[in-house]
Each structure stands twice: as C-alpha cells, then as structure tokens.
Amino acid sequence: MLFRTPRTPAPRRACVTLAATISLALAATACGGTTKDSVRDDDSARSTDAKADPDAATKKGLTVGFLPKQVNNPYFTVAGKGGEKALRELGSTYKETGPNSATDTSGQVSYVNTLTQQRVDAMAVSAQDPGALCTALKQAMKNGVKVVTYDSDTKPACRHVFVSQASAEALGRSQVRLLGEQLGYEGDVAILSAAQTATNQNTWIGFMKDELDKPRYKNMRLVKTAYGNDDAQQSFQQTQGLLQEHPKLAGIISPTTVGIKAAAQYLSGSKYRGKVLLTGLGTPNDLREYVKNGTIEAFELWDPAKLGALAAHTAVALSSGQITGTKGETFRAGGLGSFTLGEGGVVDLGRPTVFDKENVDRYRF
CATH class of the missing domain: 3.40.50.2300 (Response regulator)
Known part of the structure; x- marks a missing residue:
C-alpha cells in the first residue's frame, strides 16, 4: 500500500506545520434546470428489488464515464488516470468529460445528461453542488446507469455509492x-x-x-x-x-x-x-x-490515483450486480483490497498520509 498511518507532527513554537488537500460540475437540459422544488430526497430513482450477489462474475466491455468537477485540474487528472488504469485491467472502457471551470454547476448537469444519452453503463461524478445534479442523476439511474460519486458527494438519493477519500x-x-x-x-x-x-x-x-x-x-x-x-x-x-x-x-x-x-x-x-x-x-x-x-x-x-481506481471498481461492481449500494455489502477492488459499504452507501478509501521533509521525496503524484 502507498500510505502509512499518519503521524502527528510535533507541537510548534517548537512546532511543525501541517497541510492537507482537495477538490469539484453542469447545465440545464431539454428537461429543464434543477430547482429547489424539483429535487426530492426520496429513493425512488435508486431503489431496486435486485439483491447483491458478491459472487457474480465481473462484467467486461462496460463503459464508465468520469465527470470531475474540472477537467485539466492536476488532482482530477491523477484520479482519472487511476480510474482509466483500473478499467483497462477490468476489461472495460474509460471515458472522461466535464467543464473547464470548477464552478460551472449548470455545465456539469449537461454533461450528466450527455453521458446518459450516450448510454454509458455507469458514471463516476465529483459533484460541485450537493443538489444541483440531482434531477439529472436521478434520470440517469432511471435509465439504468449506475451512479457513483467520488471526492465530492451529492444527496444520497441521487446516486448509488459515494467513494469517499476518508472519513x-x-x-x-x-x-x-x-x-x-x-x-x-x-x-x-x-x-x-x-x-x-x-x-x-x-x-x-x-x-x-x-x-x-x-x-x-x-x-x-x-x-x-x-x-x-x-x-x-x-x-x-x-x-x-x-x-x-x-x-x-x-x-x-x-x-x-x-x-x-x-x-x-x-x-x-x-x-x-x-x-x-x-x-x-x-x-x-x-x-x-x-x-x-x-x-x-x-x-x-490520500493518493488520488487510488481514489479514481476505487471509483472505477465500485462502478463495475454495481454494474455487475455484486453490490447495489446498501450498507454492509462488500466487494473486492483488485489490489486495493476488500471494501464494505457504510451508512448511506459510503465507502472510505482509507486514512491519508502526512508528508514532510523526511518522506516527501518518496512520493510522486
């Protein structure tokens, strides 16, 4: 594994400095824009009578669309490469699309709709706004698209699983x-x-x-x-x-x-x-x-490449019927190991690493 358990820097005034990082969206479609009244928190779009089968065969030939908050953002570029590598190893196809601005929420909506119209099997989305994407994402789920959020979540009713960096x-x-x-x-x-x-x-x-x-x-x-x-x-x-x-x-x-x-x-x-x-x-x-x-x-x-890879594995596991997004379900994510879904269909990548003069040269991402 890339990461070791974070250590706590020594106090300062004889002390040390710390740092940590991160992340972020789409437009109205022919169906109309998202309004406060049009977004409901029910589970109707994501509900299913299907039962998870952890032993189900992993499907190949899937297409998974990655929609970051912002394309050409170094962080999301690394995450995307991790997702692309994982999908290639799984025998499926990676597709990326998204806005150039990290605040283009209406633009992110239009990209969700485009991926839905292109009939991708699943999409991994880093949401710029918790509610703005809900209408589009619910429509995607009603059309059979498995929806994973990563890095930044939407409302739980508007996706199947959220892949979190850590708690x-x-x-x-x-x-x-x-x-x-x-x-x-x-x-x-x-x-x-x-x-x-x-x-x-x-x-x-x-x-x-x-x-x-x-x-x-x-x-x-x-x-x-x-x-x-x-x-x-x-x-x-x-x-x-x-x-x-x-x-x-x-x-x-x-x-x-x-x-x-x-x-x-x-x-x-x-x-x-x-x-x-x-x-x-x-x-x-x-x-x-x-x-x-x-x-x-x-x-x-955390390692953004591993976050992207876990999002890809989660999307394929959903598409293969190995999980449905329910608490307690487990699945394997290749070399990343086994994961269990928590409350609200959330899965945590793990604990981040602390970087300082002693170890920063050992990491290249």
Whole structure:
C-alpha cells in the first residue's frame, strides 16, 4: 500500500506545520434546470428489488464515464488516470468529460445528461453542488446507469455509492488539531476553501468549526473563511487579502489542492514565510519545493490515483450486480483490497498520509 498511518507532527513554537488537500460540475437540459422544488430526497430513482450477489462474475466491455468537477485540474487528472488504469485491467472502457471551470454547476448537469444519452453503463461524478445534479442523476439511474460519486458527494438519493477519500469528520478535525498543535493552540486562523457550494469542502469546514468550539481551542479564533473557487489566481489573491485584512493572522487551513499551492506560492515570496503557518490538503509534487524552503512543514493527502481506481471498481461492481449500494455489502477492488459499504452507501478509501521533509521525496503524484 502507498500510505502509512499518519503521524502527528510535533507541537510548534517548537512546532511543525501541517497541510492537507482537495477538490469539484453542469447545465440545464431539454428537461429543464434543477430547482429547489424539483429535487426530492426520496429513493425512488435508486431503489431496486435486485439483491447483491458478491459472487457474480465481473462484467467486461462496460463503459464508465468520469465527470470531475474540472477537467485539466492536476488532482482530477491523477484520479482519472487511476480510474482509466483500473478499467483497462477490468476489461472495460474509460471515458472522461466535464467543464473547464470548477464552478460551472449548470455545465456539469449537461454533461450528466450527455453521458446518459450516450448510454454509458455507469458514471463516476465529483459533484460541485450537493443538489444541483440531482434531477439529472436521478434520470440517469432511471435509465439504468449506475451512479457513483467520488471526492465530492451529492444527496444520497441521487446516486448509488459515494467513494469517499476518508472519513469527512476525521479530515475536518485532523487539520484543526494539527494546526492547533503547531500554534500552541493560540492565534487567529483562517480557512481558504474552494467554491462556496462544494459539498466536501463545506462538510469538512463544518467539522473544523465544531472542533474549534472545544475548550482546548479557546485561544484560537477563526476570523474568516475565504473562497478561491479552485482557481490559482483567485486563491493567490484571497491569501494576500486575508493577510492584509488580518495582520495578526497566525495560520491558514486550505483543504483544497489548488488553494494550498496558491497560498504556499504567496507565502513563499513574502515576509510571512515561516511565520504564518499553512496546513491543508495537497499533493507532494505541488508542494515539495515549499516543504524544502520552509514555507510548509507538513501536509496530508490520500493518493488520488487510488481514489479514481476505487471509483472505477465500485462502478463495475454495481454494474455487475455484486453490490447495489446498501450498507454492509462488500466487494473486492483488485489490489486495493476488500471494501464494505457504510451508512448511506459510503465507502472510505482509507486514512491519508502526512508528508514532510523526511518522506516527501518518496512520493510522486
């Protein structure tokens, strides 16, 4: 396995810095756009009388469409390559489509509809918005398409299985805990997120705020949550703005790969390098130089290639009838091992890895 159990960086003021990363959508069709009233949380689209058969033969010749939040985003490119490799080994075909912008929610809807019209067997979608895709995804399921979400979920009634990077609660809380240790649990902090509608970002941030409410953080204050829309320039400018608006800022958490890299770029070339601590979710290839020059002491992430591969295996298992999306069902995902579906049809990839000067050169993604 690529990952080892994350270790907790030593406290700072004699301390260390942490980081971690991440992720994100489509348009109205002839059926009309999605409205609040048109999205229902019932399970009618995904319900089935079929029973899972874990011993069923794995189907070959399937076509699985991958729909990331944004094409040409390095994170999703790596995830897509992982999915493509897994599908090739399974004897099926990989197909990718999606918007160029990480905030083009209406565009993501149109791509869901296109994949449905192309009669793909399954689709793996990273949702930009928890509700905006529901109408299109439910229609896809009614047409027999197996729907997997990965990286960022939609509403449970609008897909069969969500392939999660790790426990959302663990990811949200761990970033606060690591930054707290580094700051000695004292100082003003900010969050640099992706889009305001990003499901995974908002879920993690909810757990971050809950963690900050605990007594041990009484001397840490969240002063602002900024949004860079997973755009490098916007995230760079938001980092600059945070430091101008809050001159006593002690730390930044950026749970998005684009955001943390942009924040590291700004801090690296400023008087704040090594003074304002940065943590969040990022890739070793993006952040290696910033670890080595002292801008970042540590960060964390899972292997996005494995996330894409697990999404592909899950899509094929659904299409083969080995699972239906019900809690307790199990399936094998090749070299990744066996997985069991949890509450709400969620399967976790596993625990992320912490990267620092000692190990960052051993990872290439």
